[in-house]
Amino acid sequence: MRPITNLIIYEDDLSRIVACLNMLNRKARSRAVLLIDKSGQLIACTGETDGLDVTSLGSLAAGHTAAAGALAQLLGDEEFVFVFHEGERNHLHFSIIGGRVILMIVADQGSPVGLVRLYIKKFSRDIDEIFQELTGRPESVSGEGRFLSESGFGDLTDDDFEQLFNRR
Amino acid sequence: MSFINYAAREINCKLVYYGPGLCGKTTNLQFIYKKVDPATKGKLISLATETERTLFFDFLPLELGTVRGFKTRFHLYTVPGQIFYEASRKLILKGVDGVVFVADSQLERMEANIQSIEDMNIHLKEQGIDPVKIALVMQYNKRDLPNIVPIDELQKALNPRNLEWFEAVAPDGIGVFETLKAIAKIVLQELQKKT
Numbered sequence: 001m002r003p004i005t006n007l008i009i010y011e012d013d014l015s016r017i018v019a020c021l022n023m024l025n026r027k028a029r030s031r032a033v034l035l036i037d038k039s040g041q042l043i044a045c046t047g048e049t050d051g052l053d054v055t056s057l058g059s060l061a062a063g064h065t066a067a068a069g070a071l072a073q074l075l076g077d078e079e080f081v082f083v084f085h086e087g088e089r090n091h092l093h094f095s096i097i098g099g100r101v102i103l104m105i106v107a108d109q110g111s112p113v114g115l116v117r118l119y120i121k122k123f124s125r126d127i128d129e130i131f132q133e134l135t136g137r138p139e140s141v142s143g144e145g146r147f148l149s150e151s152g153f154g155d156l157t158d159d160d161f162e163q164l165f166n167r168r
Numbered sequence: 169m170s171f172i173n174y175a176a177r178e179i180n181c182k183l184v185y186y187g188p189g190l191c192g193k194t195t196n197l198q199f200i201y202k203k204v205d206p207a208t209k210g211k212l213i214s215l216a217t218e219t220e221r222t223l224f225f226d227f228l229p230l231e232l233g234t235v236r237g238f239k240t241r242f243h244l245y246t247v248p249g250q251i252f253y254e255a256s257r258k259l260i261l262k263g264v265d266g267v268v269f270v271a272d273s274q275l276e277r278m279e280a281n282i283q284s285i286e287d288m289n290i291h292l293k294e295q296g297i298d299p300v301k302i303a304l305v306m307q308y309n310k311r312d313l314p315n316i317v318p319i320d321e322l323q324k325a326l327n328p329r330n331l332e333w334f335e336a337v338a339p340d341g342i343g344v345f346e347t348l349k350a351i352a353k354i355v356l357q358e359l360q361k362k363t
């Protein structure tokens with residue numbers, strides 16, 4: 001695998017991803033579905049996310065799956081494919097897709113664990129396909145394109161930075 | 169690994185504060201959290217022991233503002249500096265875009281600083297990151313204490329490549345934003361070059 005240095009997502013990618021997450025959320029009868037990159041950044045989410053601090057959830061989910069993965073490796077496994085937490089009200093399902101993104105499902109008593117797993121498996125394949133496609137593009141790899149600059153981000157000046165830090 | 173979301177015109181980068189135990193990494197994040205406009209920050213999450221030592225990480229999401237139409241978001245993390253949390257430390261470096269190395273200026277912590285840099289380089293390599301290429305700035309913290317090493321000696325021992333460096337007294341905020349600004353700038357400039 002080539003080293004991926006940037007995760008770049010366009011409008012089209014995002015709508016395909018969100019469509020997948022929506023369908024998964026509906027089929028699995030879960031409350032919310034989050035897709036998080038391994039470094040902890042939220043890529044997309046769907047469902048009842050209004051009361052959720054999705055940024056914090058993303059970072060904790062990444063820390064958590066990283067720790068679970070390290071535990072697995074200490075025991076001689078590559079990683080834990082599913083990680084499940086059962087609470088009194090909420091259940092959490094974590095699953096790593098294609099070794100690079102984390103799928104996190106927030107469910108409750110109304111969504112049987114087996115059903116959620118079934119649909120995680122099914123939709124993981126679709127999501128993996130999308131990510132294989134978008135990380136296979138040249139701009140995902142260091143120094144092989146000028147995509148940001150073409151969209152006006154190039155040649156940042158000192159003023160640009162001053163501006164960034166003056167708002168605080 | 170920076171995450172560029174063209175759909176939302178957002179750039180997301182991950183910064184990690186690295187350094188030996190008690191050097192002041194968490195204090196940096198706490199000061200930033202205290203000072204930034206509530207609209208631009210999320211919650212400060214600290215996974216810590218009962219004695220307030222970092223157990224896994226601290227996390228602070230910051231939205232710095234818009235550059236050329238792109239919203240720039242920085243996720244700030246600290247590692248647990250205590251030696252025996254090595255396994256956790258290495259996980260935090262996953263997908264890092266820039267590192268602030270926080271050194272403890274006290275004479276008796278020099279050995280710990282040097283060890284921590286070596287430890288960092290090993291773990292960066294394990295993540296497939298070249299320690300010479302990663303965006304990195306140095307912060308010499310605890311400059312208010314009496315038994316500190318002079319800057320030129322710190323430079324010789326910890327910063328042979330003469331990367332950008334800052335003196336700091338983190339609880340008072342001295343040098344804290346200067347350091348953050350420097351690393352943010354380098355990361356965004358790298359991103360321009362890379363993409």
Ligand SMILES: Nc1nc2c(ncn2[C@@H]2O[C@H](COP(=O)(O)OP(=O)(O)OP(=O)(O)O)[C@@H](O)[C@H]2O)c(=O)[nH]1
Nearest residue numbers: 189190191192193194195221222248249310337338
């Ligand atoms: N005098 C002085 N004390 C400092 C300074 N920076 C941090 N401290 C104190 O040092 C202690 C440790 O600071 P932390 O920020 O928790 O250290 P840390 O690097 O996060 O430590 P770990 O979580 O164990 O890795 C706290 O009591 C801080 O108040 C400084 O510049 N001057």
Ligand SMILES: [Mg+2]
Nearest residue numbers: 193194221222
């Ligand atoms: Mg700490």
